[in-house]
Amino acid sequence: MKYYHLLFLSILFLQSCSSDADNYAIKGIDVSHYQGRIGWQMVGLQNLDFVWMKATEGLNYKDSLFLRNWEQCHDFTDLKCGAYHFFRPRVSAKWQAQNFINQVELQAGDLPPVLDVEDLDGVSMPQLINYMSVWLQLIEEHYQVQPIIYTYSDLYNRHLRVAFPNYTFWLARYNRHAPRLDSQAVFWQYSQTGSTIGIVGDVDQNIFTGSRADLERLCLPHN
Secondary structure (H helix, E strand, C coil), X not given: CHHHHHHHHHHHHHHHHCCHHHHCCXXXXXECHHHCCCCHHHHCCCCCCEEEEEEEECCCEECCCHHHHHHHHHHXXXXXXXXXXXXXXXXXXXXXXXHHHHHXXXXXXXXXXXXXXXXXXXXXXXXXXXXXXXXXXHHHHHHCCCCEEEEEHHHHHHHHHHHCCCCEEEEECCCCCCCCCCCXXXXXXXXXXXXXXXXXXXXXXXXXXXXXXXXXXXXXXXX
């Protein structure tokens, strides 16, 4: 009887530790200079499918390790590689787009650019949406692929889902339970405290709700 009691408690414990992310097969990480010098050869051996790297922020900030990460990820892994820009709503969206373009050269098979929107910085919601639209349009015109929008699930649900109905979203929600994932929201950043061989310290963990073929279709096409 004691054995079955312990077994029951073990099952309850495992259920309490499980995450909705476990239900998805396509997994990835995102990194920046905060992860230091990454051992991409080791990362490439893990059960991962994609990675996004911080490239730029605001008008002129460039992540100090982006170029190293970008080159070595392509050279030493088969991961789908992507780059993101951290958006500052109070400065020119046009020049922010140019900052990203100056830093990031995409090639066939790469993931689309990502606009990382986390803070209104004191602007109104209509202003934020207008400024985002400028960046997204300029980036799409340059790379000939529609960008992806990264944001928190609350901002997505309240405002951005309706404002950008034709865009793909990547949602941040650090919880065992998934946010609202639908035909628009197909990426979920579910943890800030993951671990990956080849990276010292914590790393963000993500899932993609589709198949590997779906992920391939999102990427820049091979001509």
